[in-house]
Amino acid sequence: MTAIVEQIIGHTAVLTMNNPPANTWTADSLALLKQKVTELNANKEIYALVLTGEGEKFFSAGADLKLFADGDKGNAATMAKHFGEAFEALSGFRGVSIAAINGYAMGGGLEVALACDIRISEAQAVMALPEATVGLLPCAGGTQNLTALVGEGWAKRMILCGERVDADKALSIGLIEEVVDKGAALDAAMALAEKVANQSPSSVTVCKQLIQSGRAMPRTQALPLERELFVGLFDTEDQAEGVNAFLEKRKANWKNR
Ligand SMILES: C/C=C/C(=O)SCCNC(=O)CCNC(=O)[C@H](O)C(C)(C)COP(=O)(O)OP(=O)(O)OC[C@H]1O[C@@H](n2cnc3c(N)ncnc32)[C@H](O)[C@@H]1OP(=O)(O)O
Numbered sequence: 001m002t003a004i005v006e007q008i009i010g011h012t013a014v015l016t017m018n019n020p021p022a023n024t025w026t027a028d029s030l031a032l033l034k035q036k037v038t039e040l041n042a043n044k045e046i047y048a049l050v051l052t053g054e055g056e057k058f059f060s061a062g063a064d065l066k067l068f069a070d071g072d073k074g075n076a077a078t079m080a081k082h083f084g085e086a087f088e089a090l091s092g093f094r095g096v097s098i099a100a101i102n103g104y105a106m107g108g109g110l111e112v113a114l115a116c117d118i119r120i121s122e123a124q125a126v127m128a129l130p131e132a133t134v135g136l137l138p139c140a141g142g143t144q145n146l147t148a149l150v151g152e153g154w155a156k157r158m159i160l161c162g163e164r165v166d167a168d169k170a171l172s173i174g175l176i177e178e179v180v181d182k183g184a185a186l187d188a189a190m191a192l193a194e195k196v197a198n199q200s201p202s203s204v205t206v207c208k209q210l211i212q213s214g215r216a217m218p219r220t221q222a223l224p225l226e227r228e229l230f231v232g233l234f235d236t237e238d239q240a241e242g243v244n245a246f247l248e249k250r251k252a253n254w255k256n257r
Contacts, residue, residue: 003029005054006035011047012193013040014186017112018054022061022081025108030076030082033112037089044256047201048193049093052100052114052186053109059099061106065134083108083140087115091141091212096196096207100185101125101167101176114145117208118192119176121167122185127175128164148215150175201256202238 003026012135013034017023040123053059062250063083067075090097099105099113101121110127113119121127129138129146137225139145147155150173157163167179179189196204201243206229214222233239245252 002032002180004032006036007196008012009052009190010048010194012050012190013043013046013048013140013191014050014052016054017060017163019064020055022104023053023055023109024061024064025079025083025112027063027082034082034086034089037086037093038096039092041089044201047095047199047204047254047256048196049090049097049116050100050186050193051090051097051112052189053102056103056183058103058109059101059105060068060109060112062111062131063136068134068136072146073138074140077087079141083107083111083117087112088142090115094208096193096204096208098189098192100189101127102185106204107131107136107142108140111132111140111142111145113147115141119170120169120178120185120188120192121176123167123179124182125167125170125185126164127167127170128162129159130162130164132159133162144237146175197254198252200213200236200238200242200252201254202233202236203242207235 002157005018007014019029025135035099063079067079068176097116099116099119101113101119103125107130110129115150129142131138143159146158147201153179158165166173167176170176171179178188210229237257240251243255
């Protein structure tokens with residue numbers, strides 16, 4: 001059994017978490033995610049990555065709690081390292097990553113969705129960071145990424161009070177961007193990935209860098225960087241192709257260079 005199943009459809013890679021019964025994370029599945037994202041990042045034909053869970057019930061229930069039952073600190077450090085490396089690789093993916101949340105997204109299962117650029121959830125899904133409920137804490141980016149998305153109030157309700165949110169609530173607090181019917185998350189994510197494929201991949205990479213690096217930068221630094229990278233795009237073939245395709249009233253033929 002492969003813990004992460006990969007499928008390439010056009011310019012999109014679909015990664016399916018497949019670790020029954022709850023698509024939980026282990027050191028091996030996290031290492032595999034990192035490896036796959038690193039390979040996809042090097043593949044210039046891939047513009048979008050869609051992440052989903054196998055089955056109808058779970059996107060992912062987070063870390064396999066059996067791994068933490070014996071209180072082994074070394075094992076905790078290993079898991080924390082694997083979480084960090086895998087999810088940082090995911091957030092550093094140069095294209096657009098979309099979480100298609102098809103069921104429970106709990107703990108590290110929500111944190112992997114938070115490491116994606118965009119989250120689409122099915123109506124029946126439930127999201128939580130319940131690590132404190134089991135004596136742990138969200139060490140896979142959750143305290144930072146959830147707070148950045150929903151603000152301190154809801155982040156504290158979810159992390160400190162263990163509150164679960166359904167898809168409608170998640171939409172209303174900005175945790176996800178779209179709610180779809182049960183069974184429709186993957187199709188909705190693929191439709192969005194198709195829109196990504198119409199964009200210049202060179203522009204997308206640089207825009208994503210600007211949005212992400214801007215979080216930790218003063219405006220006085222971020223705005224000059226935006227102008228500098230705008231000019232830098234004129235070193236790419238995609239820049240000339242995009243403008244000329246518009247003027248010639250044809251579809252652009254992107255090269256990702
Ligand atoms: C840095 C990151 C840290 C973390 O991620 S810590 C982990 C955070 N996650 C959680 O705390 C979620 C734990 N799971 C649950 O609370 C529940 O599940 C749900 C609410 C998601 C669903 O509840 P229900 O519908 O009653 O299903 P079920 O019988 O609990 O789960 C089906 C099978 O899946 C196993 N399972 C679920 N989550 C985990 C997990 N995180 N680690 C290990 N096993 C898990 C169960 O034990 C059970 O298995 P069996 O059928 O053999 O009894």
